Amino acid sequence: MKVVISLYVVVLFAIPVLEGKPLRPNILIIFTDDQGYADLACYGNKKNKTPRLDQLAKEGTRFTSFYSQTVCGPSRSALLTGRQPLRSGGWGMPASEITWAELARKAGYQTACIGKWDVSNRKPIVDRMPNAQGFDYYFGALGANDNGSVQFHENxxxxxxxxxxxxxxxxxxxxxxxxxxxKRDSAKPFMLYLAHTMMHTIIDASPSFRGKSEGGLYGDVVEEFDHETGRLLDVLDDLNLSETTLVIYTSDNGPWNQDKYTKRKKGHPEGSVFWGEAGPLRNGKGSPYEAGYRLPCIVRWPGKVPANRTSDAIFASIDFLPTFAGLCGFPTPDDRQIDGIDQTELLLGKTEKGRDYFYFNRAGVRKGKWKYLRPNAHFHGYAVEDGRKKLDELYDLEEDLGERNNLADKHPDLVLELKELTTQLESKRVTVDEPTQFQIRLKDGVPQRKSASIKVNAGQEAVIFEVSDPSGIGSGSIHLRNGQWPETVVLRVLLSGLEGFEIKVGGKTFSGAYHGEGAPRRDNCLPVRMLDTQGSPLSGRYLVESDESGGTNRRKGYYEIEVPQALLNPEARAIELSWVDFYRR
Structure with a gap:
């Protein structure tokens, strides 16, 4: 069996070609958590007062098509490595990943990280903590504050x-x-990565700001953040560092604004607003729609980055590493795919063109004004829209920023092009043997045991168990060796006709047999889909069709069953499976 993970091999480097000497600015990244696209006054908010960030926008460039990722850990691994989460690992970012901090330190920079880390599985795993990943100094929390508390580490x-x-x-x-x-060495340029825990719930403001804004508790936190950011920028002025420092403000993902989350979350004052505003954008955190990924971003560097400028060029956090490489004069890794591009020319106002495309993790792609989402686009559970039909989606973001008018039927050639681009962007992977988190057992006593298999394609957020069996009748089990089940657990069955499929988990038995799209489903039946290799729904009941000569052909595709998270409680350590193929030999 194989596990799909991020590529890592011996480190090789490519030195970027620079015109003359690199500029080597100091770099300050101010990174918030769960902040909405429309939380700041300079991004259209009418309630929250954010004078210091508004002033930062006047002194620099305000980007309106800037993308991070849709949730915390994946956003951080992408920012640090210039690699999409399907390669850089998200919360489980391996020690083998190379961060811009590691590269900058080798190039003579002093580096520091303050605040939320969230790429070492929220655990003190030393070789995956900030000091080992390139930061000379660290103070902060390795994880989130979901229960209203944080545990600090210094180095x-x-x-x-x-x-x-x-x-x-x-x-x-x-x-x-x-x-x-x-702590700063004045003889060296510095990189300071300040990753705030706020506005990740559970949120709160200090007594000086609580109850003072027009935007509820959340607005109080936004206004306090604005004030504290101003204090930090003032220190740059006091130390005569502003003119030599590139400042980037942005956030990790969109607001946690869905009813499925906000109506269940406890720990805030009754009736308080504890989530941000997405403005015209659709959905929020955990979603592949714009409000999940598109974030405010302001960049200032006096005399270098144009002031009082607004840019709608596509720019992303994955671009930080190659951009810093060009500006600061360090090499980019040459042994792995870097998804980011050098945006120095865009930042310095020498071009208004940004990225050609941006990939949405396991969901789709934007190219120019067009955005495509596949039918089985990945949503985190709280972000799933109950009325969303699982169809190809295509939006013209220039005319329909809120993604309400699906144009897929009107532009089939464009859908095909963007679908192929999505697949291409996902293709750079490598397999290794022996997964550590899961153990697969094929039941003893089954004659075809050697021909059946359950392969594991595992990531931090999701795992796909791929069941195949040429003989057509078999059984097996999946055992969780350590940790917790990923948020998304999918069974992908490569039988030709899913006549019988039984799933036992948490002491309960469910059916996963497929009877055709739209067929009545009993209470103990899990939803099953029949999909082609691109993830689009197929009609009929079986993956076999008749040809003109009266024979049959195997259609390219599979059956897919997503195991509900409600079944995967901490006590459920195994999933037992048995299957029968209608076309068994």
């Missing part, structure tokens, strides 16, 4: 904890100021 040592969520913005700002004033 590799535990450094206490806090349940004062209202104090985190100021704390991380103070730590950043302390780095600039007391």
């Amino acid at each position: 590799n040592r535990a450094a206490g904890s806090s349940r004062d969520m209202g104090g985190l913005v100021r704390l991380y700002t103070e730590k950043s100021i302390d780095f600039l004033k007391n």
Whole structure:
């Protein structure tokens, strides 16, 4: 069996070709959490007062087609490595990934990370913590604050904890100021990555800001963040660093604004608003629609980045690594696919052209004004739109920023082109033997045991178990060796006719047999789809069709069953399967 993981081999490098000497600015990244596209006044918000970020936008360039990722860990691994999460690993970013901090440090930069890390599975795994990934200094939390608390580390040592969520913005700002004033080596350029925990729930503001905004509790936090960002920028001025520092403000993903989440989440004052605003964009965090990925982004570098400019060029966090390479004079890895591109010319105003396309993780692609989403585009559970039909989707983002008018039927050639581009962008993978998280057992006593197989395609957020059996009758089980089940667990069955398929999990038995699209489904039946190799639905009941000579041909495709998360509770450590192929030998 095989596991699909990010490519990593011996490190080789390619030195970027630079015109003259690299500019080598200091770099300050201010990265928020779960912030909406329309949270700031300079992005259209009418309630939240954000004078310091509005001023930053006037002093630099405000990007309106900037993309991060749709959830926390994947957004961070993409930002740090210049590689899409399907390659860089998201929450489970392996130690073999190379960050811009590692490369900059080798090029003479001093590096620091303050705040939320979230790419070491939220655990103190030393070779995947900030010091090992290129940062000279670290203070912050390795994970999120979902339960209203955080545990701090300073470098590799535990450094206490806090349940004062209202104090985190100021704390991380103070730590950043302390780095600039007391820990910075003035003989070196620096890279400071400030990754705030706010506005990730559970949110809170300090007493000085709580209840002061017109935007509820969330607005209070936004306004406090604006104030604290202003304090940090003032320190750059005080230390005469503003003119030599490239400042980038953006966020990791869109707002956690869905009813499926907000109506269940506990821990905030009753009736409080604890989520951000997406403005004209559709959906929010966890979704492949624009509100999940498109974020505010402001870039300032006095005298270099044009001031008071708005750009709609496609720009993304995966572009940071190759852009920093060009600006700072360090090499980019040559042994792996880098998905980002060097956007130096765009930042410096020498061009208004950005990326040609942007890939949405396991969902689709934007190319120019056109955005495509596949029928089985990946959504996190809370972001699933109950009324969404699983069809090809195509949107003209210039005319329909809210993604309401699906034009797929009117432009089939464009759909095919973007579908192929999506597949191409996903193709750069490598397989290795022996998964560590799952154990596969094919039942003893079944004559065809050697011919049947269950292969594992595992990522941080999802796992696909691929069942095949040439003989057509078999059984097996999937055992979770350690950790928790990924958020998405999919069974992909390569039988020709799914006549019988039984699934046992958590002490309950379910049927996964397929009786055709639209067929009545009993209470104990899990939803099954019959799809082609591109993930589009197929008609009929079987993956076999008659030819003109009266024979039969195997259609290219598979049956797919997504195991509901509600069944995969901590006590459910195994999934038992048995299957019968209608076309068994």
